[in-house]
Amino acid sequence: MRNNAFSSRQIGLSLAALAIVVVYALPYIYLVSTSLKPASQVLQIPPSFWPQTVTLENYTRILGTATVPGSFANSVIVALTSTFLALVLAVPAAYGASFFRVRLSIYFMMFALITRMVPTVSLGVPLFTILKDVGLLDTHLGLILAHTTISLPLAVWLMSAFFESIPRELEEAARMDGCNRFQSFFLVVLPLVSSGMAIAALFCFIASWNEFLFALLLTADQAKTTPIVIAEFRTAYGLDWGPMTALATLYSLPVILITLLLQKQIIGGLTFGAVKG
Amino acid sequence: MKKTTMLMQGLAAATLLSGSLHAQTLNILVEGGGEMQQQAIADAFTAETGVEVNFTVVPYAGVFERLSTEIASGRSNFDLATIDVVWNAYFAPYLDPIDDLFTDEVLADLPLALVEDARVDGRYIGMPAWANAEILFYRTDLFEDPAEQAAFRDEYGYDLAPPTNWDEFRDVAVFFTRDTTGDGRTDLYGTDVKGAFSEEWMAHVLQAGSPGVILDDDNNVIIDNDEHVAALEFYVGLHCEYQVSPGGVLETGWAEAQNLFNQGNTAMMRFWGHAYKQIPEDAVVAGNVGAAPMIAGEAGIAAIPGPWYNVIPSTSAQKELAREFIAFAIANNHLGIDSPLGLAATNSAYERYATEPGNEHYFPLMETLGANATRGRPLHEDFQEIVDEAVLPALQEALECRRAPADILSDARRWVEDIL
Numbered sequence: 001m002r003n004n005a006f007s008s009r010q011i012g013l014s015l016a017a018l019a020i021v022v023v024y025a026l027p028y029i030y031l032v033s034t035s036l037k038p039a040s041q042v043l044q045i046p047p048s049f050w051p052q053t054v055t056l057e058n059y060t061r062i063l064g065t066a067t068v069p070g071s072f073a074n075s076v077i078v079a080l081t082s083t084f085l086a087l088v089l090a091v092p093a094a095y096g097a098s099f100f101r102v103r104l105s106i107y108f109m110m111f112a113l114i115t116r117m118v119p120t121v122s123l124g125v126p127l128f129t130i131l132k133d134v135g136l137l138d139t140h141l142g143l144i145l146a147h148t149t150i151s152l153p154l155a156v157w158l159m160s161a162f163f164e165s166i167p168r169e170l171e172e173a174a175r176m177d178g179c180n181r182f183q184s185f186f187l188v189v190l191p192l193v194s195s196g197m198a199i200a201a202l203f204c205f206i207a208s209w210n211e212f213l214f215a216l217l218l219t220a221d222q223a224k225t226t227p228i229v230i231a232e233f234r235t236a237y238g239l240d241w242g243p244m245t246a247l248a249t250l251y252s253l254p255v256i257l258i259t260l261l262l263q264k265q266i267i268g269g270l271t272f273g274a275v276k277g
Numbered sequence: 278m279k280k281t282t283m284l285m286q287g288l289a290a291a292t293l294l295s296g297s298l299h300a301q302t303l304n305i306l307v308e309g310g311g312e313m314q315q316q317a318i319a320d321a322f323t324a325e326t327g328v329e330v331n332f333t334v335v336p337y338a339g340v341f342e343r344l345s346t347e348i349a350s351g352r353s354n355f356d357l358a359t360i361d362v363v364w365n366a367y368f369a370p371y372l373d374p375i376d377d378l379f380t381d382e383v384l385a386d387l388p389l390a391l392v393e394d395a396r397v398d399g400r401y402i403g404m405p406a407w408a409n410a411e412i413l414f415y416r417t418d419l420f421e422d423p424a425e426q427a428a429f430r431d432e433y434g435y436d437l438a439p440p441t442n443w444d445e446f447r448d449v450a451v452f453f454t455r456d457t458t459g460d461g462r463t464d465l466y467g468t469d470v471k472g473a474f475s476e477e478w479m480a481h482v483l484q485a486g487s488p489g490v491i492l493d494d495d496n497n498v499i500i501d502n503d504e505h506v507a508a509l510e511f512y513v514g515l516h517c518e519y520q521v522s523p524g525g526v527l528e529t530g531w532a533e534a535q536n537l538f539n540q541g542n543t544a545m546m547r548f549w550g551h552a553y554k555q556i557p558e559d560a561v562v563a564g565n566v567g568a569a570p571m572i573a574g575e576a577g578i579a580a581i582p583g584p585w586y587n588v589i590p591s592t593s594a595q596k597e598l599a600r601e602f603i604a605f606a607i608a609n610n611h612l613g614i615d616s617p618l619g620l621a622a623t624n625s626a627y628e629r630y631a632t633e634p635g636n637e638h639y640f641p642l643m644e645t646l647g648a649n650a651t652r653g654r655p656l657h658e659d660f661q662e663i664v665d666e667a668v669l670p671a672l673q674e675a676l677e678c679r680r681a682p683a684d685i686l687s688d689a690r691r692w693v694e695d696i697l
Binding site: 038039040042043067124125128129132137138213216217220221228231232233234235236237238239241 | 304308309310331333334335336337338339342343346347349350351352354361409531532533535536539540549551552557559560561583585618
């Protein structure tokens with residue numbers, strides 16, 4: 001009897017969760033649905049949620065566009081490299097700030113937080129000037145550095161929260177067992193925050209993957225990323241919904257794939273320290 | 278010996294010069310689609326001068342953001358930019374004047390409205406690259422149907438034809454608004470009414486004979502003059518009183534109106550001329566679309582032009598080369614006609630192709646662009662803000678059919694004055 005009641009509650013919760021997911025995912029489902037509609041149905045009035053005729057013409061059209069494969073490759077290169085760079089810098093920085101409680105580390109963390117508060121748009125002109133001076137406009141490296149400025153403070157704060165959860169005694173025990181500072185960091189502390197690194201990596205990747213303003217201002221032909229190409233479907237005389245939604249759908253797939261691949265680590269990271277104490 | 282040395286030096290110099298010329302590249306900032314509009318011109322320019330032309334394509338709004346950033350930084354990657362007319366006034370202080378490129382020959386070949394939009398504070402700051410305007414699209418299968426023609430004549434006492442003025446437009450729109458399937462619901466409308474953009478209403482304002490839209494030439498606010506009121510009464514009347522447009526007018530913009538027409542839901546559409554070439558093959562109306570000049574009011578035919586201008590940013594590193602390209606582009610303006618938009622700026626370019634099949638919209642477009650009452654939006658740097666904050670809200674309130682257009686425009690006047 002009690003089992004049945006529990007099952008009903010579970011079913012109810014599951015249905016509620018499903019309803020929330022459906023509502024949340026509705027715009028995305030509509031995006032995918034629109035990408036499968038022929039031109040005459042895209043803006044049909046009254047609108048239809050599902051395509052009456054399924055077609056891949058929008059996909060074949062965008063894949064035949066010269067700029068799309070190149071921009072996709074640029075997005076991958078920039079997002080992966082800036083994520084890697086952000087983690088390489090953020091992990092030791094957050095470790096230092098968390099494990100060595102000196103006044104400077106507090107200032108450092110505050111400064112990292114303040115950089116997150118500066119509106120990105122205000123950095124556009126200075127970044128443009130700097131990158132032009134050093135010859136990095138419209139290069140992968142230039143955009144990677146720009147994106148790293150966005151994701152680095154985020155990664156530092158995320159990672160410092162995970163490092164804070166690591167008992168200092170673990171590192172001290174490792175030191176007593178003969179590890180030096182680097183060994184205790186790499187062999188003992190770092191594996192414990194691997195789920196945190198997965199989360200930080202995912203956030204950094206998404207931040208770079210979807211970034212628009214810097215990509216618009218700092219690239220031209222060689223390093224243009226896909227968000228810019230997606231926006232180009234809006235012109236002064238209208239919006240080409242079919243190809244735009246097709247490209248947006250394709251562009252969303254890598255993030256979905258990465259999220260699924262890192263699902264275990266992400267859940268581990270999100271519940272990290274939840275049962276501590 | 279001396280001669281040989283000089284010859285060798287001359288050859289070396291010529292080789293170096295030739296090398297540097299071949300390596301020269303002109304960088305142009307342009308909106309997505311704009312590069313196709315100018316690609317043929319660029320190819321011909323390269324063939325004639327040896328200078329490569331590189332288009333950097335950005336999204337529509339990106340042209341403004343990118344050019345603003347480059348100008349603010351004091352250094353530009355672009356020798357030339359192709360910008361929407363709505364940004365001419367804003368960027369004018371940061372652009373090089375090109376008065377000498379507006380020769381008598383060029384001036385004679387351009388519609389007057391495009392020339393006026395090119396001049397800010399008494400100097401020419403941009404050369405039209407291509408231009409567009411709203412014309413009238415109509416369904417030939419309906420207009421040429423003998424049964425429809427007879428029924429229309431019986432009801433209105435004159436022949437069914439593409440309307441040329443407000444009264445005819447309203448009559449035809451009312452006539453075609455009907456339930457074609459017999460289910461009790463209207464499924465064919467006379468036309469659309471766009472509540473998401475204000476350019477169409479502004480065109481009617483000019484047709485009514487206003488000396489300008491929203492502001493006059495001295496930047497006095499005229500949004501509530503008699504012509505603005507009459508145009509708004511006509512425009513909202515189509516929706517509120519005669520109900521000749523599909524519902525959802527506040528959300529109806531360019532794309533929605535175009536789709537309504539292509540699906541066969543409207544019998545007529547006022548729309549940008551380029552749409553004639555963009556009717557999908559599987560559209561209900563494909564093969565049955567006619568084009569006519571924009572309708573006329575008291576002052577005759579009028580429209581708000583939608584031109585794009587080639588401008589030289591003051592930060593350009595190759596100003597002379599940019600000027601050379603601009604002169605070449607306007608002299609060879611017809612080369613852009615083969616682009617997907619199929620647009621040009623000069624009369625001669627349109628005339629050259631207007632009689633070819635598929636270009637039936639060119640004469641109506643030329644007539645509309647060249648009409649005496651056709652003129653651009655005010656070249657005021659705050660005009661876009663005025664549109665967003667005062668004009669569009671006023672139009673949308675009027676389309677809610679609750680208040681009199683005159684009262685709404687009277688309120689809008691105060692908003693515009695506040696912004697100014």
